[in-house]
Amino acid sequence: MGNVLVIDDDAAVCDALSELLTHMGHAVDTAMRRDSGMEKASSNAYDVILLDVKMPDGNGLDLLPKLKSQANDPEVIIVTGYGTASGAEFALKNGAWDYLEKKASVEDLLLSINRALQYQKEKQGSQPLAPVKRERIIGSSPKMRPCFDLLAQAAVSEVNVLITGETGTGKELFARAIHSNSPRAAHGTESVVPLKRNPRAEKNFVVVDCAALPETLVESVLFGHEKGAFTGADQTQQGLVAQADGGTLFLDEVGELPLAVQKNFLRVLQEKRYRPVGSKRERESNFRLVAATHRNLEQLQQDGKFRQDLLYRLRALTIDLPPLRERREDIKELVRHHTARLCRSYKMDSKGFDPDLLEALMAYEWPGNVRELVNTIDGMLAVAGQDATLFPKHLPLHIRVKIVCNAFKEKAQTKESSDDHEDSTSSSDADSLISFKEYRLNAEKRYLENLMDGTGRNIAQACKISGISRSRLYELLTKHQIGESEEEDENQQTG
């Protein structure tokens, strides 16, 4: 029998589930708030947790990654009165066992609980997977944990793996780690074709950048060609599929593979046989496939740009890497790791970090994810030179401006919501309310002041960031009596 925790703010639901599950022989605890639920989950090893979504102290779904990162990895079943497709997607992507509506039948709920308990029992009895070599992959946040679990599973099996995630989230890093943790790396041989033909090939991990394949040469690059197969083919050439024999073929940006090639490649994937261009004979290649994309392959398939049968084949095991903004806890470790690495490679002394800088890096959204962070550190090291400590002033201007503007927006939002709150609680304050026009003017002035401070009063930069034309910006600055930099003034007068 299992240990179950019910987190639900409705006392009647807690009582009914507690009675039902206790009657079935399970040990049941209940919590009516998120914080007390989290406290209980941290100090007890539950097998299954039933989690409500709308709680008085916040959204229950936000607890999911933390609950899943508990040492015993409990199964979490979301039981909500307000089911939505996006809620269900979020829940499943974050490791929930199931997503049920409160109006579901008791039988459905019990079935889900029993299956989760059975899975937990079998998991406890099975051999744990050997820990994987992390290589240079940094990340200990709850969002990264399921990714490392899947990496471990992928390393010990031969299934095709699809790695998804925004640009710069570490897809290639994961693909390399799957290969180097697999038996294929241990038995790896040097590629027969000189590595300079494919600088990203190491041992028998072979990278195919589908976005960079010239359309007319795709087949030849992948499958090779015979001498004289086409104009310019003055010697027989081995393709990347042949190079990956005995190893791993990494199809990066697989969404860009031309439709015509997708059909051929599917056959190669199924049969592990290919025919070089101009050859009558088929050859064998025992490669293992790992593919990656930042695009939505399902959408591409619906738009007729990606074959459904290939999609089904590719995603036997999918690892979805989270964007950096969803795992900000990892930023400090990433900064330390990459700064130390870059300093070593530039033969520089290592750097210290001003606490304000780390805070600023944690506050930024990082649309280019870890790659953008690494490039930013690289740029900061160049600007800092021999300075022993990195400060926010070493950050690129566009990042400093974004951080300042975001902070301002947040402040404005907090103020707005506290104003709303005051409106709803106090009608006697009506005298102090201002017109919408006045409110908008104040907000406009605050935005401009912030923009000018953030850009160091640089008009060109301010226009670029705000999207406001130069003449309109001058007009607004004059209206609100805000000064721009003298240098810009002079340029304007002489220009």
Ligand SMILES: Nc1ncnc2c1ncn2[C@@H]1O[C@H](COP(=O)(O)OP(=O)(O)OP(=O)(O)O)[C@@H](O)[C@H]1O
């Ligand atoms: N978890 C991580 N730990 C340490 N470094 C990372 C991590 N994720 C990404 N990086 C670094 O970020 C950069 C980009 O990583 P990578 O090329 O693997 O991303 P990607 O998702 O394949 O990008 P793209 O979709 O643009 O090809 C590399 O310098 C890599 O070392």
